[in-house]
Structure formats: structure tokens, C-alpha cells
Amino acid sequence: MSLIQEIAKRKTFGIIAHPDAGKTTLTEKMLLFGGAIKTAGAVKSNKIDTATKSDWMEIEKQRGISVATSVMGFEYKGQKINLLDTPGHQDFAEDTYRTLTAVDSVIMVIDCVKGVEIQTEKLMEVCRMRNTPVICFINKLDREGQDPYDLLDEVEQKLNIKVRPLSWPISMGKSFKGVYNLYDKQLNLFTPSQRKVSDDRIIIEDLSDTQLDEIIGSNLAEQLREDVELIEGVYPDFDPKEYLEGKVAPVFFGSAVNNFGVQEMLDTFIKIAPGPKSRITEEREVKPEEDHFSGFIFKIHANMDPKHRNRIAFLRICSGRFERNKPYNHVKGTKALRFSNVTSFMAQDKEIIEEAFPGDIVGLYDTGNLKIGDSLTDGEALQFKGIPSFSPEIFREVVNKDAMKTKQLDKGLQQLMEEGVAQLFTFEIGARKVVGTVGQLQFEVIQFRLKNEYNATADFVPMNLYKACWIHSSDKKKLDEFVRSKQRHIARDKDGKLVFMAESKAWLQMVQDNFPDIEFHYTSEY
Numbered sequence: 001m002s003l004i005q006e007i008a009k010r011k012t013f014g015i016i017a018h019p020d021a022g023k024t025t026l027t028e029k030m031l032l033f034g035g036a037i038k039t040a041g042a043v044k045s046n047k048i049d050t051a052t053k054s055d056w057m058e059i060e061k062q063r064g065i066s067v068a069t070s071v072m073g074f075e076y077k078g079q080k081i082n083l084l085d086t087p088g089h090q091d092f093a094e095d096t097y098r099t100l101t102a103v104d105s106v107i108m109v110i111d112c113v114k115g116v117e118i119q120t121e122k123l124m125e126v127c128r129m130r131n132t133p134v135i136c137f138i139n140k141l142d143r144e145g146q147d148p149y150d151l152l153d154e155v156e157q158k159l160n161i162k163v164r165p166l167s168w169p170i171s172m173g174k175s176f177k178g179v180y181n182l183y184d185k186q187l188n189l190f191t192p193s194q195r196k197v198s199d200d201r202i203i204i205e206d207l208s209d210t211q212l213d214e215i216i217g218s219n220l221a222e223q224l225r226e227d228v229e230l231i232e233g234v235y236p237d238f239d240p241k242e243y244l245e246g247k248v249a250p251v252f253f254g255s256a257v258n259n260f261g262v263q264e265m266l267d268t269f270i271k272i273a274p275g276p277k278s279r280i281t282e283e284r285e286v287k288p289e290e291d292h293f294s295g296f297i298f299k300i301h302a303n304m305d306p307k308h309r310n311r312i313a314f315l316r317i318c319s320g321r322f323e324r325n326k327p328y329n330h331v332k333g334t335k336a337l338r339f340s341n342v343t344s345f346m347a348q349d350k351e352i353i354e355e356a357f358p359g360d361i362v363g364l365y366d367t368g369n370l371k372i373g374d375s376l377t378d379g380e381a382l383q384f385k386g387i388p389s390f391s392p393e394i395f396r397e398v399v400n401k402d403a404m405k406t407k408q409l410d411k412g413l414q415q416l417m418e419e420g421v422a423q424l425f426t427f428e429i430g431a432r433k434v435v436g437t438v439g440q441l442q443f444e445v446i447q448f449r450l451k452n453e454y455n456a457t458a459d460f461v462p463m464n465l466y467k468a469c470w471i472h473s474s475d476k477k478k479l480d481e482f483v484r485s486k487q488r489h490i491a492r493d494k495d496g497k498l499v500f501m502a503e504s505k506a507w508l509q510m511v512q513d514n515f516p517d518i519e520f521h522y523t524s525e526y
Contacts, residue, residue, distance in 0.1 A: 003289060003320070004289055007275055007276055009080050010079070010080050010082065011080075011104070011105075011273050011275060012081075012103050012104050012316075012360075013082075013084070013105045013106055013107060013269075013273060014083075014085075014099055014103040014106045015027055015083065015084070015106070015107050015109065016096060016106050016108050017108060017110070017123075018110075018118070019119070020111065021109040021111040021117075021120075021139060021140075022109055022111065022140060023109045026107075026109055026139065026262065027083060027085040028256075029259055029262045030076075030081075030262065031072060031074055033076065034076040071083075071084050071361050072084075072085070073344050073360070073361070076270060077267075079270045080360075081270070082361050084099050097126050098372065099298065100126050101298055102298040102314075102361065104132075104275065104277045105132060105133040105134070106127055106135070107136075107269070108120065108123070108134055108136050109256075110136060110151070110155065111140050112172065115146055115150075115151060116154050116155060116159060120159070121158055121159065124159045127246070128160070128246070131245060132246055133244050133245075133246050134161065134246065135243075135249065135251075135252065135265065135273070136155060136163065136249045136251045136252070137251075137252050137253075138252070138253045139255065139256050140255055141172045141173075141176050141261070142257070142260070143172070143173055144172060145173070148168070148172075148253065152251060155251070159249075161246075161247070161249050162247060163249050163251050164248055164249070165231055165235065165250075165251045165252075166238060166251065166252055166264075167181050167252045167253055167254070167265070168180045168224070168228060169254075170187075170216055170223075170224055176255070176260070177216045177220060178260065179252075179264060180207075180228065181264045182232075183238065183250075183264075184267070184268075188261075189216070207224065207228060212224070238250060244272075244274055250268070250272070276358040276359035281382040282382075283382055283383070286318050286382065289319070290320055292319060292379065292380065293317070293376075293378040294320065294375065294382055295318050295322065295377075296315070296316055297313045297314065297370050297374045298373075299313075299314040299420065300418055311365070311366050311415065312343075312364065312365060312366065313363070313370040314361055315363075315376065316360075316361055317356055317357060317358050317359065317360050317361075318384070320378065321355055321356075322355060322357070323354065324339065324340060324352075324354050324355065328376045328378055329380075329381070331374065331381050332371070332374050332383075337370075337376070339364045342356070342363070343365075344362060368418075371495070372418070390438075391468045392437050392468060393438050393439070394439070394443075395425075395501075396434065398413065398433040398434070398435055398458050400457075400458055401459060402456070405455065405457070408454045408455055408456040409457075411454060412453065412454030412456050413450070416449060417494045421445065422436060422443075422446060423437075424493070425492070425493055426491055426492055427488075427490070427501075428487060429490075434491065434501070435460065436468055464503055465501055465503060466502050466504050466505055467505075467508060467522065468499050470493075470522075470523070470524050471498050471518055471519065471521075472498075472519045473517050473518050478515075478518065479498075479518065482518050483498065489501050489503075493524065495524075497524065508520070
């Protein structure tokens, strides 16, 4: 197959949502339709011995939440689909933000009972920064939720995007009967089946057909006819171009846990979703169909297999063809790297591959050469844009509880920080180590993984810090002077960049006024 044909077959997208909206369940059902798994394990069910396929870390199985982005690939109707299931919990927002740099479109899951929640709004802002195309899946229609029209209004207002329903629910809660597909003009009725794919759909191509009244009852049939007429009258026809520009979000309704509405969305998705898109580097725009290979690392995960202390870097391929065992230029490094162990993912099941194409996400076994944001190319020095670190919200000092295990603790902290679980700041004076996170839960994850993966124990003592600001000045003398005068408050991040640790908002303001030549930044990518 030619490079152009390979690119045309690929769709790479992320699933994003507020916690508990049903994101991981939806991921499972897509894998079910793609034939990647035979039965789905309910995320929080104790009766099913197989935990959810995309939540595989020990801590995820214990808590029933996703704490790390999972990458999965599967084939569906001749398309190669790369799916990234992100953590919904706001404490892991940074992992999600970084993941969004590696996808071409997103599916946003909204709970029909709770509607649009705060975390969904934050994630949508990140999509807006890049005009990422968004499909909206309104989930849990097997429960009594808000009126569908109210939900559509809420999505428009809170997420600041126009919507266009492409499927419509027939009632909800206990009387939920199925979904009418407005895009293909057909009605699909399902029997609730949580674990297998069911095929007993009844296809009704004309809503005036009296068979509809017999199947769902005349009241619901009449209501559906009115709803469809209203939608077609109120909303303009769906324009795929507007969706691709990120201006309109197509909306689907369903119940992921019961396989309602998932296939309609998946069938429409492969028709309208964008293939691999161009990527911006500091030097130029990189198009997927270029002959030369390029790609960037957006995530690193250590110890995916607890028996082997391995470290996997996730590479998004942006252009050309990636081949196993071929030497590639590590743009920020000193030497060319070659990878004999290149894997594609099905959650934690991995298979060795010989080559990969734009849009694919591959795992590279790495001994510590690669960092998040690094570029690999087959010659040209390109630096891909847009993988920042944000200033954390909560700061705690690391206190080692076992002096005999200092080495293990240092190694564990270094690896977890390179994964992007949190940020580490080391003070210039006294070499005190401070971990900064977005949320409380990350400290528990770090503590758990230090103990289980590195056999190191540490306490995290709260610190009175307001912000970590990356500092910069075009006048080196002024910068040195500032660092000398504020030495007690100067730290370095894991990459050795200078950071000013501000104790309060008012004090930071005062320092900024007193040192006008110093720039203070809240993200590391200034």
C-alpha cells in the first residue's frame, strides 16, 4: 500500500469527559464492535473477574477510575482506529492535556443526568485552543435524565460550540426504546445487552411507516415524528466542513453500558472524522504525506509490566513511514536512536510491529533517553509545539522515611516525573525536593507507585506555596542578580530550568513590580 492509502485508512481520536460520565465503558463498547474484545467487563463490577480492558494499572482496578491515558488500536470496517482513553479526574488533567496534542479529533462524553460539568468545560477549552473537531456523545439514557433539548442548549452555552443532533433518543429511563439515526435516516432498536454485541436491529427507513407504531407504541411514535420534524426545522443541515473546523459538534445519544447508540456514532465517526492532520513545529508545518519521517513523544509510562522494569515512550507519528531498527535523529539528544522493540497497543496487550504510519501511536522501549515533548525525525531538526507544563496548584515537600532507600526514592521520583505524573522542583539551597500537582489524588498515586514499583517510602508534607513561575530575562546579568537576591525561593524543575517559588499572590505581585526586567511564566513552554 502507498503512504497516501495508509494515511487515508487512519483515524486517531481521544475520549474525554468528566469522571463517571461513562468514558471507559464507551471505550470498551467500541473495542467490542471492533472485535478487539469479546465481552466487556463492567468498570466497577465485582462479579466479573476481568477488569476493564483499558484500566489495567493496579491502582485503577482498586478504585474503578482511570489514572493514566490508555492507547488502543483496532480495525473497524476497513479503517485503522487509534483510540486514546484519557483520565477524566481533574487531578490527572495534565496527562489529558498532553494527550490532546496527539489526537486529530475527540469524542466528548456527557452524562444525561448531570449535564455539562466543570471538568468538561476545562477540557473543551483545550480543544478550542487547537480547533480540534469534537463529537458529543450524551450517555446513560437508560436513566431518567434531563430533557434532550435542554441538554443541547446547555452544551451550546457552556461549551461555546454550535451543536447538531445526528441521532435522537426515543424516550429515556425505564421506557427508553432506542435511537433514531438522523444521519442515515434509520431507526435502530436494541435489546439491552451489556456484554455482547447484539444484531437484532429493526431498520425503518420511513418514519410514517405504521410498523413504527406497532413496535414502540403510537404515543412514542408520534412524539418521535414531531421531534425529528422540529430538529430538521430548527437546526441547519449538518455540514462536515464546519465540524472539521471545530465550529459544530455533532451530537449522538445512547447508553454505552447497554450498547445503545454506540454503533451509530462509530459508523458516522468513520465517515466524517478527520484523518491524520498537519502538525506545527517551531520551524515549519509538517504534512502527513511527506516522505520523511517525523514524530513526537507525548507520554511516557514506566513499569507497564511490573515484572520487568521497563519504560515506554509513546510516539505520535506525524509524517512519513516509521520503521523498526532504523536509526532516527533525536532532536534534543546527542546521538541517533534505533528501536528494535516497537509495539502497538491494545491497553496492556502489546504486539511488536515492523512499521507504522502517520496517525499511529507506537510504544518505544526506552532506557531514559526520551522525554515528553521530544521530537524524532529521519534527519531534519524539527521541534513540535504545544506540550507545556502548567504551574501546579498544590505543593508538598518530599520526606524520605527510609534513609537506606534514598537511591530507590530518587530513581522512582525521577521516573514518575518524567512520565508527567506531577512536577518536581529542587531548591537551590538545601536541595529540598518539592512535588507539585494539580490535585490531591496524585500524591496518593505517587506514594502507591513508589512503594509498589520502587520499594521506597516517602511522606508528602504540605508547603505554603502559591505558584511556581518559570523565570527568564533577555539580560543575563539581571537574571543572575535576581537569582542571587531571591536564592531561598529559587528552585529548578526536572529539566534544570530556573523556577521562582512564590509564597502568595500579593508577594509575587510585589516581586514582579520590583524586578521589571524578569519575565514570570505560568507554563514551562514560554
